[in-house]
Amino acid sequence: MKKEVSRKFCVAPMMGYTTPYARKLYRILSNNSFLFSEMIATKSLIYSKSRENIIDNDFNNPVALQVGGSEIEDLTKASKIAIDYNYDEINLNVGCPSKAVQKGSFGACLMLDKILVRNCIEALQNDKIEATLKCRLGLGRELNYEFFEEFIDEISKTGIKFIYVHARNAILSGISPQGNRTIPPLSYDFVRKIKNKYPNITFILNGGINHLDKAESLLKEFDGVMVGRLIKKNPFILKEVDKKIFNEKNRLIDETIINNYFEYIKPKLGFESIFRLLSPLLNIFFSVPHSKIYKSKINDYMKEQKLNLIEDLLIQYVSEKNLN
Ligand SMILES: Cc1cc2nc3c(=O)[nH]c(=O)nc-3n(C[C@H](O)[C@H](O)[C@H](O)COP(=O)(O)O)c2cc1C
Incomplete structure (x- = not known):
């Protein structure tokens, strides 16, 4: 059906x-x-x-x-x-x-x-x-x-x-x-x-x-x-x-979004490039001022394939920037 x-x-x-x-x-x-x-x-x-x-x-x-x-x-x-x-x-x-x-x-x-x-x-x-x-x-x-x-x-x-x-x-x-x-x-x-x-x-x-x-x-x-x-x-x-569009509650940008996303991508590391895994989420910096330090740290961690550190950093970022 x-x-x-x-x-x-x-x-x-x-x-x-x-x-x-x-x-x-x-x-x-x-x-x-x-x-x-x-x-x-x-x-x-x-x-x-x-x-x-x-x-x-x-x-x-x-x-x-x-x-x-x-x-x-x-x-x-x-x-x-x-x-x-x-x-x-x-x-x-x-x-x-x-x-x-x-x-x-x-x-x-x-x-x-x-x-x-x-x-x-x-x-x-x-x-x-x-x-x-x-x-x-x-x-x-x-x-x-x-x-x-x-x-x-x-x-x-x-x-x-x-x-x-x-x-x-x-x-x-x-x-x-x-x-x-x-x-x-x-x-x-x-x-x-x-x-x-x-x-x-x-x-x-x-x-x-x-x-x-x-x-x-x-x-x-x-x-x-x-x-x-x-x-x-x-x-x-x-x-x-x-x-x-659907008259429902909207989603807040918080720690859970980051956690849920990482839960999905973590097991894929090794089978897929870290860039392809992370690039959708990295749009989180779009038009948010003063994100440069975060972006550059994430770049470093990406080179070292350190997904856990990137996750922690992004959690810190969403709570600091209050993006909702
Ligand atoms: C980077 C990029 C890749 C695209 N790849 C596809 C595709 O795989 N299949 C498809 O039907 N259309 C593809 N399109 C066209 C979009 O589905 C859409 O028809 C087009 O961008 C017009 O919609 P928009 O004005 O809202 O962007 C692609 C568009 C972009 C920008």
């Missing part, structure tokens, strides 16, 4: 950022946000010896596993793996414009072949896990609503329930993945229109939501929002989400 979960506030998949460690921190900070893994190529998911480290999900639900791929058998296997690792959802990436991803025939270039995307979604579908899509509005420099509508018309035939739309085109040559997140203009209007056409599909709006107030206001109109770079810059914003 598929679990009913809220996708009102989603943290976008971000390669190099939404690691299992970051997701642990996000979950400590917000009970209700819906989380995503980084995009994992189906081949890595199926064959990688370090699969455990890449997709570990320590009951940080609700959470989606995002995959990149277009080979039907691989996608079906990926969906089974997502179930085994207790994910709530498997999501197909049809938005990444990078050259490497195009070479592997997945990501945004798949928008050129809507029938293949439909087949891919069908390969992911089963009665245990929700199969969803994350796409762009279209390809190239010109916005074209008809193209987007025809693409969704085809995908809707799968019975899909949730589609995340990064509300701008992808430009497949001439600009970088970074440029592809700023240069093509946003059009929330396309998402407004398509959601009116398909009331049975939940369209989750993504792109350019750079403040929680903006997320809150868009939620008056859209059933869900997905936020990426705002959280990448400062994950501690998530401590406001339960209160602002």
Whole structure:
């Protein structure tokens, strides 16, 4: 049976950022946000010896596993793996414009072949896990609503329930993945229109939501929002989400946050780089004045792999700075 979960506030998949460690921190900070893994190529998911480290999900639900791929058998296997690792959802990436991803025939270039995307979604579908899509509005420099509508018309035939739309085109040559997140203009209007056409599909709006107030206001109109770079810059914003978006108590930044996080990462030292383990938490210094001494001590302890000392220092830091 598929679990009913809220996708009102989603943290976008971000390669190099939404690691299992970051997701642990996000979950400590917000009970209700819906989380995503980084995009994992189906081949890595199926064959990688370090699969455990890449997709570990320590009951940080609700959470989606995002995959990149277009080979039907691989996608079906990926969906089974997502179930085994207790994910709530498997999501197909049809938005990444990078050259490497195009070479592997997945990501945004798949928008050129809507029938293949439909087949891919069908390969992911089963009665245990929700199969969803994350796409762009279209390809190239010109916005074209008809193209987007025809693409969704085809995908809707799968019975899909949730589609995340990064509300701008992808430009497949001439600009970088970074440029592809700023240069093509946003059009929330396309998402407004398509959601009116398909009331049975939940369209989750993504792109350019750079403040929680903006997320809150868009939620008056859209059933869900997905936020990426705002959280990448400062994950501690998530401590406001339960209160602002879900009318629950917000999380305080205290010793328990630090303890819970270290409890998860300590056993991973030796299997994973100390930087990858700690980097999500080190955003705690974001825009807090006079943190330099702490940062430099932590750097020294990181070189010596001294997680216990780093934990003690961060506990001292949160009590001294009173970050709530
Ligand atoms: C560093 C970085 C890595 C990203 N990696 C992925 C990814 O793995 N899969 C994906 O679908 N989108 C990826 N994205 C795109 C985001 O999910 C999101 O669609 C985009 O950043 C727009 O949302 P925002 O304006 O809230 O940042 C990435 C974005 C960034 C900044």
